[in-house]
Amino acid sequence: MPELPEVETYRRYIEASSLGQTIEQFTCEDPRKLLLNDLDEINNRLNGAVFEATYRVGKHLFVRTNLDDWLYMHFGMTGDLGYFHRDEPPPRHARMIFYFTNGYRLGFICPRKFERVGLVADPAAFLAQKGVAPDVMEITPTVFFDHLRRKKSAIKTVLLDQSVVAGIGNWIADDVLFRAKIHPEIPASALEETEKMRIFEAMRYIVQTTIDVEANYLLLPDDFILHARGWGKPHLAGKCPCGKGEILMSRVGGRATYFCGLCQSKK
DNA sequence: TAACCTGTTCACGC
C-alpha cells in the first residue's frame, strides 16, 4: 500500500540491492500502459548504465544512472519491488524487470498496472510540472499553513492533495487527524492556528514513526487509529485507542475515512 | 458471487 513510508522503504531496498549494478536489459510486458517513454528509448539509455543514487519526494521515486539519466518510479496503489536471482522464478506480477550483469534482477511488481516508470531529465522540473508540493518531512509550517488557509475543502481531502503536501495517503491522513484531534470534514480554511500546528506536528510524527518500522503496520504503536480498520491486530479492530469513543466510518472526498466520534468531535 | 479497495487523472456540472 504505497504511501510515503513504503516508497521510502523501497528507496532503501534499491540502495541496498541494486546500487552499483550494471544494467544489461530492461523488459516491460505492457509498455503503452506502464511506461512514460518508449521501451526502446529506455533500453538505449539504460543498457550498460549503472544505478548510482536515489531521490524521493512524497510517493515519487527517482534512481540516477552514471549517465545522469533519472529513472522515475511511481508505485500506484499496489506497486512493490522484488530483487531475485536469475535461477529463481520472478515474483508474481513482476511486469517490469531490470536485468543486472551480476545475475540478479530487480522486478517491479505491478498487480493492477497502476504503476509507472519513465526516464526524466530533471526530477525537480518534472515534479514542478506535475504540481507536486514539498515532501511531508521537508515542508515548512509557513508554506503548509498558507495552503490550508486558501482551501475550503474538508481538511482530510486537502491532506490527500499532493499539490499541498507530498506523501500523505488515505490511512495516514486519518491517523494524522486522529492524533491532532480534528474532525476530517472541517474545512481547512476554518482551522485555528493551534489546530494547524497540531496537524503539522502529527503529520511529521505519523510519517516518521511509520518509516522507522519500514511501513510494517504490525509494528506501529497501538494508539494508531489504523488498527481500527482491522489490518492485522484483531484485538484492536473497530476500537478507538482512547478506549471510550465509537469508531465511525464515512466517506470524505470519496475515500473511506475512519475517525473517533469522541476524540474528533466537530464542536 | 459481488462488493470492496491503498493512488492518480480526467471529465463533468455547478
Place this chain on the structure above:
DNA sequence: GGCGTGAACAGGTT
C-alpha cells in the same frame, strides 16, 4: 478557476 463527484484503470481479497 475552485470545488465535488464519479469513472476509469486491473486484479486480489473478502
